[in-house]
Amino acid sequence: QFERFNGKGYRCSLLTGEEREDVDGSSFVSSTIEMASFGTAYTHAVIDEAQMLSDPARGGAWTAAILGLRCMNISVCASPDAEDMIIALIKMCGDKYKVVRHERKVPLVFEKDHFNFPKKVMDGDALIVFTKKNVHAVAAQLQKKGVSCSVIYGALPYDVRHEEARKFSSGETKVLVSTDAIGMGLNLPIRRIVFLEMSKYDGRTRRLLRPGEVKQIAGRAGRYGIYDEGFVSANVEKALVEKALSSKDPPIEKAVLPFPEILLGINEPVSELMKRWASIKDDGLFEKADLREKIELCKYAERFTENKQMVYDLAMLPFDSGNVTVYDLWKRLVSIAINHEEFVFDGNIFDPSRSDVLDADDLPNLETSHKVCDLSYSFADKFGYSNEIPKILKKKKEISTAIIDILKKQKLTGRTCKYCKKSLPWNHPYGMCEECHDKMYPRNYYDYYDYY
Numbered sequence: 165q166f167e168r169f170n171g172k173g174y175r176c177s178l179l180t181g182e183e184r185e186d187v188d189g190s191s192f193v194s195s196t197i198e199m200a201s202f203g204t205a206y207t208h209a210v211i212d213e214a215q216m217l218s219d220p221a222r223g224g225a226w227t228a229a230i231l232g233l234r235c236m237n238i239s240v241c242a243s244p245d246a247e248d249m250i251i252a253l254i255k256m257c258g259d260k261y262k263v264v265r266h267e268r269k270v271p272l273v274f275e276k277d278h279f280n281f282p283k284k285v286m287d288g289d290a291l292i293v294f295t296k297k298n299v300h301a302v303a304a305q306l307q308k309k310g311v312s313c314s315v316i317y318g319a320l321p322y323d324v325r326h327e328e329a330r331k332f333s334s335g336e337t338k339v340l341v342s343t344d345a346i347g348m349g350l351n352l353p354i355r356r357i358v359f360l361e362m363s364k365y366d367g368r369t370r371r372l373l374r375p376g377e378v379k380q381i382a383g384r385a386g387r388y389g390i391y392d393e394g395f396v397s398a399n400v401e402k403a404l405v406e407k408a409l410s411s412k413d414p415p416i417e418k419a420v421l422p423f424p425e426i427l428l429g430i431n432e433p434v435s436e437l438m439k440r441w442a443s444i445k446d447d448g449l450f451e452k453a454d455l456r457e458k459i460e461l462c463k464y465a466e467r468f469t470e471n472k473q474m475v476y477d478l479a480m481l482p483f484d485s486g487n488v489t490v491y492d493l494w495k496r497l498v499s500i501a502i503n504h505e506e507f508v509f510d511g512n513i514f515d516p517s518r519s520d521v522l523d524a525d526d527l528p529n530l531e532t533s534h535k536v537c538d539l540s541y542s543f544a545d546k547f548g549y550s551n552e553i554p555k556i557l558k559k560k561k562e563i564s565t566a567i568i569d570i571l572k573k574q575k576l577t578g579r580t581c582k583y584c585k586k587s588l589p590w591n592h593p594y595g596m597c598e599e600c601h602d603k604m605y606p607r608n609y610y611d612y613y614d615y616y
Contacts, residue, residue, distance in 0.1 A: 166194035181482040182538040183322075183557070184545065197225040198482070206235040213348050214242035214250060215376070217419045221367060224422030224453040231257060245376060245413035252449055253419060270386035274406050275397040279358055281590075282306055288355030290340040292381055293590075294364035300524070301590035302360065303341040304578030308587070312574055316342040316350075319531045321564045325350075328571065347380045357385040359398035359405055360591070372401070378408035418451040423458070425476065434475045435462035457485060464495065469502045477546055483539040490535045497543045509540050509552040511559050519566040524577040527570060534563045 166185075169176035169192055176192040178185040179199045195201075197211070211233075217226035230240060230253050240250055247263065254261045282305055285291070291302055296317045303313040314328040314337040325345070331337045333353055340346070340354065344364070359381075363372050373381075382405070386394020398405045427437050438455045446452060461479040469475060478498055485491050500507050513533040522530070537560045544552045579588040581597040583604075588597060596604075 169194065182541050183560075197229055198222070200225070200229045200233065202228075202232045202234065204234065206233065208237045208239070209233050209235040210239045210241065212241045214240045215246035215416065217246065217249065218416045220420060220454040223420030227253070227419045227450075228422055230254075243376065243380070243413065246416050249416045249419055249449065256449075268383070269388045270391060270394050272382060272385060272394045272396055272409060274409055275356075275395055276402075276406075277397075279397045279399040281358075281360060281399055282309060282311070285311065285339060285358075286356065287338040288353065289358055290342055290346065290352070290354040290356070290384060291358050291360050292342060292344070292346075293361045294343055296343070298361065298590060299341050299343060300527075300576045301579045304524075304576040305587075305590050306339060306341070307574045307576060308578070311339055312337040313576075314340045315571065315576070316340065316345050318343060318345050319535075321531075321534045321560065321567065323561075323564045324567045324571070327568050344377065344381055346384055347377070350384070351387065352384060353387050353390045354385050354394070355391055356395035356397060357382050358396075359400065362398065362401040362404060372404065373408075375408035375411045376413045378405055379413070382409060418446070419449055420453050421450045422453050423455060428472050428476060433462070433466050433470075434472050434479070435459050435466060438462065461485070461494075465498050465502070468498065471502070474501060481539065481542045481546065483542070484535055487532060487535060489532050490539055493536055493539055497539070501543075501547050507544065507547070507549040507552060509544070509555050509559075511555055513537070514559065514563050514566065516562040516566065519562075519569055522566055522570055523573070524570055524575060527567065530563055530567050530570075534560060534567075537563065 166176050166178040170187065174192060175187045175190040176194055177187045177190040179193055179195040181196060181198055197216075209229075211226065211229050214226050214230065217223045217230070219226075230238075230250065242250060244265075251261060251263075281291075281302075285306065293299055293302055296319050299315050299317045303315050306313050314332040316325050316328050320328070328337075328340075329350055329352055332340045340352065346352065346354075359378075363370055382394075382396045385396055386392075396405065396409060423438055423441060427441060428434065430437055432440070438459045442452055442455050442459075444452070458479050462475050465475040465478050478494075478501060481494065481497075483490050483494055485494070497507070499505070513536055514530065537556050541553060541556045541560075544550060544556065579590060579592055580586060581588060581600055582595045583600040584597060586597045586599075594601065
């Protein structure tokens, strides 16, 4: 939306947890939901993807925005299963509302025929898997057959995802391989969505996709004005996909509430306040956000300071705590903030002079380097080290450019046997090929004897 507004001559600023771009004279701001300002009075506000208010991790940001934005006119866009909940929240505020329903203009057709990968892959397909590793493996298998691919997954920097989407939209690449990262915000000329996987890890456990998630992703097929129909296929759980497309989602029953910052005024450590708040029994329309990770982060910071606002601000910085490199940086930033030390961004995490010799094996390090930049930016912005921000943004751009250059080569790394390095299908269940398996684990005594 930031790019659309500015592209049409309307000055619009950008605000996310990892980046800020203030456009001179802007009348609009495009913001991630977590960065919504509750101290600013707006003429009009648009809250998109509001069905996310039930998400255990991020849902509290949507609930807070619906209840707390200072605005006389708010447009709330959501899937039908969120309608009753949103109306209930509006009524709690004593506000008036009008429901406007939009119908899909291009029908979705489910293909009952068996889908054979990679034989039946066609131009305009978006192939869906749910890990970065599988995105790379599927794309690599296609690239070896001469099929040009764009790839989109959450660990890629925003501008890289945008470039990959542009290449697919322009026809520069013929097939898109993606996670559910395409389910929101991207409007692409996809002819057919193909589910190569139907289960995902949601931060707690690996589970099958819910019907609403299937429809959210499948709905990317058949862009109005380009296709008369959109198609959906799968090579696993076909019955589940077909049923999900025709099912009506049950209404959302709970809206997630974020931890109320006002509770920091109570004379208890932040971690204890969060634990006590989380222990209160859910009732009515609401359930509380999952604070387990934030509680552990608060406990770490509380070892070094009793300043509750600082502990809270450090714990609420957006970063991937599961990445060891990024988590270690966060702990270093805790020390800098608490001891009021000078923060100097370490720009040596990536050497742009090596960009021409980088290949797909360098992607994990580059993606981690970009996460380091994101956390560094959030910290610098929050704790007043604004002089470091230009260096951080410059380095982010260099990393993104390097990733884009690697992806242009169309030589992603697929799955290989860990012993003989032979190429394996993307969904091969083992880490070795059958030949190496037979050598290492002979099938009978005579095979065993001959081998040794």
